[in-house]
Amino acid sequence: MTTDATTVRLTGLRKSYGTTTVLDVPRLDLHGGQIVALVGENGAGKSTLTGILSGIVRPDEGTVEIGGVALRTGDPGHAQQLGAAHVSQEFPLVGQLSVAENLLLGHPPTGTRRVLVDRAAQRRQARALLDRIGATIGTDRLVETLTVPQQQLIEVAKALGRNPRVLVLDEPTSALGPVESAAVLAAARELADAGAVVVFIGHRLDEVREVAQRVLVLRNGRLVADLTPGEATEQRLVRAMVGAELSDLVGEPRTAAQDRNAFTASALTAPGIGPIDLTLRAGEILGVAGLMGSGRSRLLHTVMGAIPRTGGVMTLDDRPYDPGSPADAAAAGVGLVPEDRKHQALLLDDPVRRNVSLAVLPALSVSRFFLSPRRERAFAAEAAQAATVKCTSIEQPVRGLSGGNQQKSVFGRWFAARPRLLLLDEPTRGVDVGAKAGIYRLIEQAAADGMAVLVASSELEELMQLTHRIAVMSHGRLVRTFDRDQFSKEAVMTAATIGAAR
Amino acid sequence: MTAAPTETPAVTPPEPAQEPAGRRLVTRLAATPEIGVIATVIVLFLAFSAASDNFAGVSNLQTMGFDLAQYGILALGVSFVILTGGIDLSLGSVVALTAVLSAWLNASAGLPTLPSIGLTLLLAAAIGVVHGLFVTRLGVPPFVTTLITLVAARGAALAITKGFPIDGVSESFTDLNAYRLLLVPVPTVIFIVCCVVAWVFLERTYAGRQLYAVGGNREAARLAGIRTERRIMLAYVVSALCAGLVGVLITSRLSVGQPGVGQGWELTAIAAAVIGGISLSGGAGRVVGVAFGAILLVVINTGLVILHVSPYYQQIVLGLVLAVAVTTDRIRSRRLAGARKAST
Structure with missing residues (x-):
């Protein structure tokens, strides 16, 4: 494998969710032997791009070639066969199994007994994988007893253990201390030196500049800058990420506090x-x-x-x-409108009425115990109206409302609680x-x-x-x-x- | 200098959409999830009455009333737990333990009737508290928590009695079972009272509404400021209390404390609740449905006995009824979901 051979080629990639285009990359070549950093704001399209690369996300249009072979997009198994590995920010680890078992999950220790698990070989191979990134975690510990940084290290070790040709690291160091970070980055460096493509998503710009040979900036799904580390000053990166046209948008003054x-x-x-x-x-x-x-x-x-x-x-x-x-x-x-309305806020199958009255039930009840249906209906109708919830009636299940109206229902719940x-x-x-x-x-x-x-x-x-x-x-x-x-x-x-x- | 938003919509008194009364009744009936169970009860009741002269006779109806009190009260209790998303497998064993204990307190320890019943119910409530603590504080799954009691309470019942029934229960105790209110046996009246109380609590109190919310989406309920642990605790106490009440009624009915009673009754109770539309995933279902679910099971059981169907076949029929109930529930909720999707 020569170091400057093109190993990944992306052509005409597009991906939309509903009417919003989250990714639009006409052409991008990633060369072996390089660590390519991918930066951008939340929602700029970094995860979509790397997701496509590792087969987790299927693009609406476009092709991906890894080492000259076309990837069946949206097929993580095929991506793995072609040598892609992905370290995500969520860890798909089995908590009840040991470190060694997790590291070799789906890849039983080779050249050993056939039916029974050869625990000694498993430990040995797991140890070798961990040593590559200088991790000192015991191989027999259960994964659920590990800290988040330790789990992060195991994910990295697992991915490196497959000797990938394309390695995606999604903020691998965000949870790590300086020593572990350095070890992980050194391992990534080593892999790149051996000819692989390493795609590195990072938020710490100093780290990005230090580790990458090439810095790509995404904004609103488009590739807006392709820089060498020398060009990629902090100021320039931030400007590229933010977009100059938006950087000074401040509306009219509010009501004074x-x-x-x-x-x-x-x-x-x-x-x-x-x-x-x-x-x-x-x-x-x-x-x-x-x-x-x-x-x-x-x-x-x-x-x-x-x-x-x-x-x-x-x-x-x-x-x-x-x-x-x-x-x-x-x-x-105090009232909270949580981030995930479906899981943290709403009773989806219940009508708007029950959802808006949920936080004020005691105050709404007669003699602090009994609910009066009429009073509740009147209250709910008023609360839904005050929060401008559009629904056919307050008896409509919130599941049937649009996202915006669902969210307004949650607002209505808390406004009513004053x-x-x-x-x-x-x-x-x-x-x-x-x-x-x-x-x-x-x-x-x-x-x-x-x-x-x-x-x-x-x-x-x-x-x-x-x-x-x-x-x-x-x-x-x-x-x-x-x-x-x-x-x-x-x-x-x-x-x-x-x-x-x- | 302050440009306060002034377009606050004028708050007019809300008007719930009114429909013509006739159409409203029909649409409301069609939208009532319990309509299937209620219709089945009516149809089967008429069919059995036609097939046998004895079925609708007073004495048979009274026997059914006793059975209904047993299964119905248990079903109501377990419904509280299922509404929170849990399950209570201990019911049958708690029935046995409380049956034996009330007999022992009354016959062997010589306590008068009311104190023995009171103490028995207190123990039942204590069992519920323990269940609640296990589930909320220790995070033990409800299935496991109540499985422990299923085994242990049965053992306790056998230990108290050394395996033999306790007799000598006082007459005032058994009177509980003997009295009739306008031909209706007292246990049946108690069941009806339980239904009313449960209905008022679940549909007309804020704590009842919060119970539904906890089962529907526990995290959402918690973040909306509901004390979820208290509601769950309450559900287990209600469930165990109901089992205790049934235990007392059984001893009154049999006039002995029988350690072997109640085997598998938890499953009958859960079946009645599920047939009545209580969702096993929590948060949905109503008291009307549970009551009719219990009535349906009793009608089927009694009807088959009167028609001299072998007990083995009775169980098969019960299984089939359960299967039909669960399937229609699935289909119904899928249809509803489909209709909702189409409407948006």
Whole structure:
């Protein structure tokens, strides 16, 4: 295998979900012997591109050739045969099996006994795989007892063990400490030197510049830059990722926040986040930006009492606030619109009525016990209307509503509870443009009514349009807070990507 | 300087869509999921009455009333647990244990009737609390938790009695079974009361609604501020209490504490609940359905006995009924899902 032979050729790739095109790459050659870094914002198309490469995602159009052989797209088995291996951010490991068994899953130890498992050989081969990346994990430990970084290392070892010709590493170091990261990157380097194509998705720009021979930038599904490491300065990368035309989009000023603190947190810690200091005034909309895994959702869930807090003090309207469960939080006047409405918010088969009344049932009941159907119907109709939910009747199951109207139902649920603090996790995910505008109006209305609103979102434009301030999270900490007059996409992205280094 | 959004829609009092009363009844009937079970009960009841003169006679109806009280109360109890997405396999054994215990307290320990019944129900509730703690605090699957009790409670019943029935139950205890209210046996009245209480709780109280929510989507319920663990706990206590009540009724009916009663009754109760439309995945089903599911099983059982069908065949028929119920439920929910998709 010569080092500069083209080993992967992508031609005319297109992929759309519904009406949004998530990937449009006319032509891309990846050469053996190189580590190619793929960077871009959340949703830029990185995962789609690598997914196609490893057969997990089937493109609508286009072909993939690996080593001159056309890949049957959408067939992960074929991709594996052609030598593709993929280390994803989720670990498809079997928790109840040992490290060695997981490493050799589907590839029984070779040249040994036929029927019974040769445990000694299994251990030996597993050990060899782990040694390649300098991991010292015991081969007999059960995978479920391992930490996330250790599982990440096993995934990498497993992929390297197949001696792939094309290796996709999807943020392999995001969970790792510096020593492990260096070992993994060295192993990737070694594999590339042996002639393989290594595709590396990274968010830490310093790391990307250090490890890659070629840097590709994706934005909105298109390849917008193809740089050498020398050209790829941090500034240039961020600009390419963000797109200059959007970098200074700031809308009209909001309703001013009140001069009263609605919520404070000091030295708040929970598994994976903190310590965090945060102050929200009544009527203020505070955005939380950050990359995937930076702890945005965790922060919101901790404030809601859904993740147990390990330290720190919170106040709500100047009174101590100490939620042991979401029920405590709701009782104190905090509401959460979670990220995944289908799994975390809605009773899909139940009518709109039951969904909007869910959080206020005790308050709605007669003598704090009995439900009056008439009162509930009247309440639900009003709540659905206030949240501008479009439905044929409040008895329509929410499953039949559009994504936007489902989301508005969840908003309706919490507006009706009149919380002091409203937590919104990705409030417009999976919602069409029209409904998005409607949801923004609802959020602005809530703030104008005096609620404090904490919005976590991966869409920067959204936060810049909606919020008074944006707090940027990185690795579980707040690294910087921007006031509205300082808003700029580049600055926020820079803080999010290299925040840890500051 | 403040450009507050002013286009708040004027909040008008909501008006639920009204339809003509006649059409409303028909559409509501068609949309009632329990309609199939209720219709089957009526059809079978008429068929058995036609086939045998004794079937609709007072004494046979009263016997059916006793059976219905046993299976019906158990079915109501287990429905609470199934609504939360769990299962209670311990019912039959808890029936045996409470039957034996109430007899022992009354006959051997010499307690008056009411205190023995009270203490027995207290023990039943305690069993429910233990189940609830296992499921919520320790995270033991409901199947396993209640399987432990299935084995242990039966053993306890046998240990108390050393395998022999306890007799000498006082007359006031057995009176519970002997009295009639306008020809209706007291246990049947108790069953009806249980149905009403369960209906009010599940359909007309907020805690009941929260129970459905916990079964429908536990994480969503939790994040909506519902104390899911309390609701689950409540369901197991209700289920065990119902089993305890049935245990007391059995001792009253047999006038001995019989350690062998209730074998496999949990399955009959679960079957009645499922036939009545309680979804095994939780969160869906109503009291009306459970009541008629229990009635259906009793009607079939009694009808086959009266027609002198061999007990072995009776079981086959019961199995078939269950199969039909489950299949129609699947088809129905798929149709509904299809209709929903078509409507959007």
